Amino acid sequence: MRYAMAIDTKKCVGCSDCVVACQTENNVPIGYCRDWVVEVTDGTYPQLELEIRSERCNHCSNAPCVRCCPTGASHYAEGGIVLVTANKCIGCGACIASCPYDARFPHPDGHVDKCTYCNHRLLEGLKPACVSVCPTKCMYFGDLDDPNSEVSRIIKKRKWKTLIPEAGTSPELYFLI
């Protein structure tokens, strides 16, 4: 099993519903976020191109954050999800410095926090909170190893990119372009 997410940058309107849903679902401390929306403008006026992306941890399959963690608190869970075990984390910050996407942050309780792909919801057969609230239904989530999953099919059909593949992290978050 290999969990992955595909996000349609052509459908996303940048409403930030996914951000609020995540903060509510995961009790993210006030002032922090595990996912966020980026708006990129490219070109010279009047030839401008706009891309809106809802970003989060890429659950990289060659994750530098897991590699550099001295205690094993950062680890791969079932389906390749990258998680942090709070009571193993010493808060050294190495994983935060190692993530090229700045997807991690220090939780006020001392340990490191980040997107979990809503692991607790997956165990109940539900989708991640961000995916289930998106009003434009621009996010697809599922098992890449299953050729019939929603995410496998959309990735086969559409053109996509991942973020900073040159950082060598093998990200599992696909942006449909």
Add this chain to the structure above:
Amino acid sequence: MREEIIVSGRMNHLIDPYLQIWHWPIPFYLFVGGLAAGILFFAALMTIRGKEEQYTAATRYAPFIVPFLLVLGLGALFIDLNHKPYFWRLYTTLRLESPMSWGAWTLMVVTPLSIIWCAINIRYIFPKWQWPYEWLKNLDAFFVKHKMTIAWVMIISSTILGIYTGILFSAFNARPLWNTSILGPLFLASGLSAGAAVIAFMGKTHLEKTTFAKIDLLIIGIELFLIIHLFMGFLASSQVQIEAASLFLGGEYTAPFWIFVVFLGMVVPAILDFLELRGYPIPTVLPMILVLFGSITFRFIIAFAGQASRYLY
């Protein structure tokens, strides 16, 4: 023109607008670690070469600073941790992929080793020193007998410690400024140079002072060579590394780096060492202070500039 706006207002504390996760404790920890490594390296080297009697400051006196340095370093590392009650987790796992892990373990090897080294040399500081219990006397005799073995373990572990102070940074490819393997040897050289400068200052004889001034001069030369190499590597690399180098070539770290680290911390002490070797009466405290100042500033600048360098996508 490319413009990137984070709409949802990601403002994670210590992450945005740029990374500030490591403050003074980490560069300080790396500085004292490097200095300790430098002193122990020369203590072991002179012992292995059978020059203990000629180089007493290197083999007997300077190592007494090391346990204090290492305790300060471990203290700084502890201050840096955000989840302090779980500190012990660092010592229930050994992960070779993680420099933070094997570095912490290296410190755990080097610290007791430096204490043993002090214990077997304490008789030279207090000639009337007697260990109180029989078992302590036996232990002391055992260590004295195996001094050579200890020296070999020490020269290897102090080299690892010195390299580690650079590899801790260079293992992060997310921060283009840090992601260069030159930082390992460069920080090792910086630690050795700091150690040599301290020994030259503490040296009791003319021979010891001039030998270590020569060693320091040589290492500073190597450091300057490595720095040139570092920038050549950056400028011939990808755009993110060119941008990282520009922090030092016109960017906000240009003046502190070239003036404090390279000029005051390397070039001036090298000139002073050179003049001293030519017979001019230069007080060895001067190059020592400058080298130590350069070495600590170097680590602070690399720690902070590295956190400011990033990928843009």
